[in-house]
Amino acid sequence: MNVILSTGKSIPLEMHKVRIIQKTTLPPLVQRKKAIAEAGYNTFLLRTNDVFLDMLTDSGTNAMSDNQLSAMMIADDAYAGSESFYRLSETVKEVFGLSYAMPVHQGRAAEHLLAKAFVKPGTIVLMNYHFTTSRAHVELAGGKVIEIFHDDALQTRSDNPFKGNLDLSKFQEAIDTHGAENIAYVRMEATTNLIGGQPFSLGNLRAVKQLAEKYSIPVVFDGSLIAENAYFIKTREKEYAEKSIHEIILEMMQLVDILYLSARKCAGARGGLIATNHKNLYDQLLPWLPVYEGFATYGGMSTKEIEAMRVGLTEMLNIDVASSAVDFVRYFVEKLEESGVPVVTPAGGLACHIDAQRFLPHLPQSAYPAGALAAAFYLVSGIRGMERGTISTDRDADGKEIFADLELLRLALPRRVYTMSHVEYAVDRLSWLHKHRKLIGGLRFVEEPPVLRFFFGKLQPDNGWEDKLYQAYLKDFGAI
């Protein structure tokens, strides 16, 4: 929730009390320098003992509530017929209005099953934008992903409130070019992750559904960040200002054929979900569930996590929960803009995204500006972010570099984990780094895995720039 202070400024308030805490430490500068070198300047390879604030991702790192923890105590452990599953199904019916629910072990498991059941070799999946795992599963099943996003989606500086909208004329064009019968489904991703957590509007979803229905193309909805998208609709789409998060979610669900989600994001539990009202679609998915995940009533999840997911899905309908990350991200983004740090605007729903190409204009994409910025920011703050740029894009089949659409440093805010002073600290160190940006040089690979190289790849700074940055920091702040 935002409140207006007597100075006229608005700040987000934490609408929860911290009753259980986990200790974190700020490792001294010299330890950070050693740790990032040992990690091959790849933040994925840092150990959490060397990390002060972990803003790598919001996946599986959100805080759980007292009600979620207590629900875990009543989990009904059974291979088949668990009461925990029936309680989950009731919740899915209430929260989404969907009758058939399938637990799966995480979001990508849902993508795997959907691709297995509906993507045939040579078919096409249309998307408002891809997510790494959603594209991988379609391609592994022999399908092809075509992204039909709005032109503004890739503009890092924009005032378009719905950069996640699907472009309807490109949708019609794809149908005309490829034939509706070759389109397996159209996938709409809420709070579109890889373009900076940008939402689509309900008006756009309705238009997508109308066109899809005309050609009998199923609409698949990736709801990993559904509550945030609903909150954006409430605050940015006029006719929904008076609607509750729940009413908006129910209206969205009337426009989709299949919902799936990563509960690691929206429900603060380690699991995932597929849900639909179409018995025939459910029946096509069901046989694969025990093959890859587990029996229909646990789907590879622990029943404790099913209970936590159930409660988490109900809690996200509360506006204080749906807005918690969004309001903090907006505050984070506004503060950075005031300091002249180039960020993706409008502020998105899961993380603050720094535009590394505008931050480091002296570095070409071949020097991996987003990766260099992630390493430099860790060195000067102890905060771990994630590179989302060319390092996260593998080479083509001939070994040629594919330059990413965007070079971003993503700083995720796990829900209800960090506080205002943590955000202020991050803003300060980023502003300092921006003033010293000329000290940051490029990176080059010393160990480069052939697939998903961003996970395990090791790199080396060009001309030892990290030493100069270390010295500049030491001079201004001392050893901490």
Ligand SMILES: *Cc1c(COP(=O)(O)O)cnc(C)c1O
């Ligand atoms: C994280 C995520 C997934 C994959 O979910 P996992 O639980 O990490 O497997 C899919 N789609 C979106 C939009 C996500 O953010």
